Amino acid sequence: MRIAILDDDPAQLDLLQHTVKALGHDPHAFNNGQALMRALARDTFDMMVLDWELPDTTGITIVKWVRMQQGATFPILFVTQRSQESDIIEGLNAGADDYMIKPVRVAELIARLRAMLRRGYPQTGGVETFGEYKFDAGANLAEMNGERVDLKQKEFxxxxxxxRKAGRLVSRQQLRDEVWRSQADTDFRTVDVHMSRLRTKLRLRGEFGYQLVSVYSQGYRLEPVTLGSE
Incomplete structure (x- = not known):
């Protein structure tokens, strides 16, 4: 998982990065709000951990912007010194999913991160079904409307x-990082070509309940579609 971390305290930022990395995830660190907002304009993340008090803005402003302007649904955790009940209520009402008070207790931080990721990205085993689509990761087999679809390894x-991320915006950068992994020289054109093939092979234009939408300058979103009754 790609996790954005925002804190202007270098020691706290280092601690949060180290903890996220130790859990096997990919931390992306920012020390001011504007840098994070610029990154969010072109990239996507699976989770965000942020402080409240920042040199150029507030964590509350960032959370509201993410939820209202971007419509992002990824989990958000506040890690802050603000400990009043009214602060916690304000943070959660702004759109955060959880709230942790500094000083950071690493074991508690790990537990909270794991719990939020479990809720946000529930893991399933074996065959996974999404409406008329079925995927068997063990056998690399895909079916659409009961018929097998021939997908190459990367396409699958x-x-x-x-x-798995239906309804969420996914950037080309994230797709390259997550799917191509060790092939760092893969360009975005390769990503676009593969997405075009998927749209055709899986008929992702809404007729079977999902449509693949290109989001200009950002990436792609697989949108569930409510099928009308005959």
């Missing part, structure tokens, strides 16, 4: 990744 991985 990309399709399953997008279905």
């Amino acid at each position: 991985a990309l399709a399953l990744f997008m279905f």
